[in-house]
Structure formats: C-alpha cells, structure tokens
Amino acid sequence: MELGPYLVLATLEGAVMAAVLALTACGLSLVFGVMRVVNVAHGEFFMLGAVFAWWIASHIGGAPAWGFVAALILAPLIVGAIAAAADMTVLRRIDYDPERTIVATIGLLYILQQATLMTYGPDARPVEAPFNTRIAIPWVEWTEAGWALYWPWGVATTSYKMFVIAAAVAVLAGLWGLMTRTRIGLLMRATQLDRDMALAFGIPVERVYALVFGLGAGLAALAAVLIVPIQQAHYLMGHDPLLLSFIVVIIGGLGSLPGTILAAILIGLTDSLVSVFFSPTLAKILATLLVALVLVFRPQGLFGSRAS
C-alpha cells in the first residue's frame, strides 16, 4: 500500500479536527481578547455542549436528524446561558481580576465536571449522525493504459465529516460578520480596545462581558455538538479541547481571531499528520513544550505582531 492515500486520509481527519478546534479556540480567544481573562473552564463548556446534545437528541423522537438539528440550536444556547450566569454571579463580583479569575474558573471547571458526573454519569454516550454516507477517496495510479483512477481499500471518509468542516467554516464566517458588520460586534471591539473609554461612551460593558462570555462558551458547545456523532459524550472529554485551545490561542497570538484560526488549522493538521509517524503522546509533549517556549520567547504569538 502506498503512503499517498493514507496522507490524504490523515489530512482529511486533520481538517475535521482543525474545524472543531478552530471553533473552540475562537471562543477562548474571544473571551481573552475582549475581557482579558483566561477561562480555564472553557473545556467544560465544550463537554456540556456534547452532554446536552445527547440529552436533547435522546428526548426528541422521530428521525435522528431532528434530534441533531434541535441539539445544534439548543445546546449552545443553554451552555451560553449557563456561562453568562456564571459570569454575572462569579466573575463580575471579583471584578475580572486576572489571577483570581483563573482560580475561580478552575473552581467552575470542577463544579461543572463533577455535577455532570453526578447527573449524567461516567458512561460515554453517542449521538447518531443525521447522515453518514461513506465516501471512498479515489487515488490515481500509473498503469499501462496511462493514469487511472482507483479506490484504495479502507481509505474513506463520511459525508458527515465533510459537513462538520463546512459547518465550522460557515459559523466562523458568521462570527467574522458579527464582529465586523454589526452593532454588537462594534460594541465588543470598542470594549476590547479600551474598557474605560467604552464605559464613558455609555456602552453597557458588564452586559457586553456577559454576552462575550456566553458567546465564547456557546462556540465551544457548538463545536462539541458537531463532534459528538464522531466522538462520544463523556464527562471528562473537556480536558483535551481545553489544552489544545490553549495551544492554538497562544500560538495564534492571544486574542487575535485570524491568528487563532490559522493556528487551529496548523495544529489540527500537524497533530493528525505527526500522529501517523510518531506516538501521539510524543506529539503532545512537543506541542505543550512549544507553547511554553512561545510564551516565554515570543509572547505575541507566532503570527501576531508586537502590540504596544
């Protein structure tokens, strides 16, 4: 068997991962960019998205597609509302002090994770994909009759995975539009640039913060709903997305959305390609060390420009 088809396959898997990662990391990046706080509980909002997706899908009868569509709309809204409530009850009261916020969100992480363990339980549960057609990947080969197309055995993806990529691109485009073309995006950007000046101009900064915190968590939940038909929902599933989002956000430059998306594509693809050749643990060790060294020696991120 040639290596070529496997590389194509790894690239496609990597693209799915990059798509989900881009959504999750953009949520984290948005919160850091506007509010200047690090949300350690971000991975748990991802996990809640997956768990609510299972809960909604299992309560709606009929074709699996209906349950999935309902989950896709409702789960991010519920998770966003929980996050906004946490922002108003906890983070606002400690005045978004960066260090105390980290401690408080660590507490929030355990509360959400363990509450899920108590209610949802320790099992991993699947959500059925709305459609899941197998798509074989063709490969070209030189035969005596010239270049010929053939379908190597076992090299295939599914229509659902392609949908995940398309959906992530659409959501990110929507987010871009929201930030640059709408009034609420303008308010968010104004708050990001100068909180006190925004307050002086009558922008309800506290409400903007709650909205941004909810929006960030909602993006993570949306990513989780998209991935849950591929990966099952489990109460500990928030750990890896949190770590990877940190890596992506830091490499992309803290708080910069285009940098975050670029870094998500880079990390998603390399992680999947490196895992073909090396052990995944080694790949993770190298990635975490890379992040630490980027923060030490190039705090503006690999793609960021040195901010004032």
Add this chain to the structure above:
Amino acid sequence: MSRVLALHLGLVALLLAMHFVLPAYHHGNLARVMVLACYAIGFNILFGYTGLLSLGHALFFAAGMYGMGLAITQLGAAPAPALLAGLIAGLVVAGITGALALRTVGVAFMIVTLMFAQAGYLTILYFGDITHGDEGFVIQPAQRVLWGLDLSDPSWRYLAAWALFSACLIASLALVRHPFGRTLTAIRENEERARLLGYDVALRKWVAVVISGGISALSGAAYGLLFGYAGASFASVQYSIFPLLWVLLGGAGTVLGPFIGTLFMFYLIDLTSGITTAYMLLAGVVLVLLTLFAPQGLVGEVRRRGWGWLP
C-alpha cells in the same frame, strides 16, 4: 517573637502527642496530611510570600516522587540516597523551568507553568515501560527501611511524617522572618519598589522558585516512600490545583495556613467521598467561594481580626 515561636512549637508538640492518642484511621490520615502540608508549605513560599501563582507545582512534586521511586526501582538505591535523588531532581527541574517561566509575568507565568507540568505528566506516560504510566508502581516494604526504621509500619511512618513536617514548618518560619524572606514579601507587595531599592528581583524570584520546588519535591519523595506508591496521577493537573486549594483555604502568606488548609480540605474530601464519587465538586465549590468571599483564607482571617502578629 516568643509567642510566635511558642505557637508553632506548640503545634509541633501537639502533633507529636496526637501520635499516642489518635485512633488508627485518623492516625494514618494525619500522617498523610502532614506530608501533603509540606507540599502546601513549598507552594506557599512561592504563591503566598513571593506572589507568584504557579499552576504546575505537580511537576516538582512528581519530580521528587519519581526521582526517589526510580532511584529505588531502577538503581536499587537505599531510601536515604533515594530521597536525596528526589530532592535533587526537584531542584534541577525547578531551576530550569523557573529560569524559563520567570521570563513571563502574570497570566502568562501561570500558563507556562501549567504547560511545563503537562509536558512532565505526558513524559511520565511516554516512558511507560519504566514508570508504568497511570498504573504507577509499588515500592516494596523491604525497600522502605530507612536507617533501620521500617517506614511501612504505621508508627514509624507517622513519626517520619511528623519529623519532615516539623522541619518544613520551622524552616518556612525561619525563612519568612529572615531578611531574604522579607525581600520576597517586598517583591510581592511592590516589585518595582523592591528593584528600586537595589534588590536583584529576578535572582530572588528564581531562588524562591527553587526553594519552593525543592520543598515540594521533598514532600513528593517522602509521600512516595512513606506510602509505597508512585503514579502518574500525582503529576496531573489536579495535583497542581490541590496545593493552591489548600493554601487559599488555610491562608496564603501565613506560616500555619498550609497545614490548616490541608487538614480541613483532606477531611472535607474524605467525608464527601463517602457520599459521592464526585468529591471534586466540593473542591470546585470551595475554590469559587474562597475567591468570592474569603481571599485571605482561614488563618488570614484570624490575622485580620486581631492576631496581627501571626507570621
């Protein structure tokens, strides 16, 4: 001065007296609490007194534990040199990561330490054939005889834990009253001013990281030796969060706080885990409540409400 010394020596004497009166279950628990309190004392020197919040102290704890454990299982070392190996491993790791992480400040420092600890945890998993990853490995009772004292025996174990804790407590008291410790507090309060007064702030912060990492490593090594087990879970994020929780609960920047916090949290978790498997829920609730309502912790509150002389 004398009442400070009397209070701390009184605690040490009380813990020794506990050895003779406590029932077996609490006797075993208190031995554990004392070793873990040393970990909290190490963390407190960096967090409470120097004002640097590390989210990766499990790296040092595990460096001590694995430095000790691997010296025994791989090299066949005796317990005393193994403990020393654990301490040296912790000092070296703290020296290197400290030098790198201290180039950053604030939130970046927390994330860098978190990432280093994560890399350390994954490294333990990666070398699974000698560390046995998450399963960990057991240190046999025959390998735990220190100077003729069998540390697998509950009595000697308690006394060894007590000796280590007393040494760490008195050392931390001496450190914070020493001029060097006072400059650490000065750095915490106002780094710019400390620099202006002519102190080498960068060097002092690095020394604080190394001292803090060394005590944490010693605690990790002792924990592995006394309880006969080393596992990757001791290097996980959870074990970086625990000392933060203990110190915040007891009172950051107080000498007694780490012990009080460890004792309270240990029993809170012990009681909760009897009711539900989701005992970490309690840790989360306590963390949020502490940041909201009592950022000074228990001993910090006592100091604020009258006992201003508490170190």
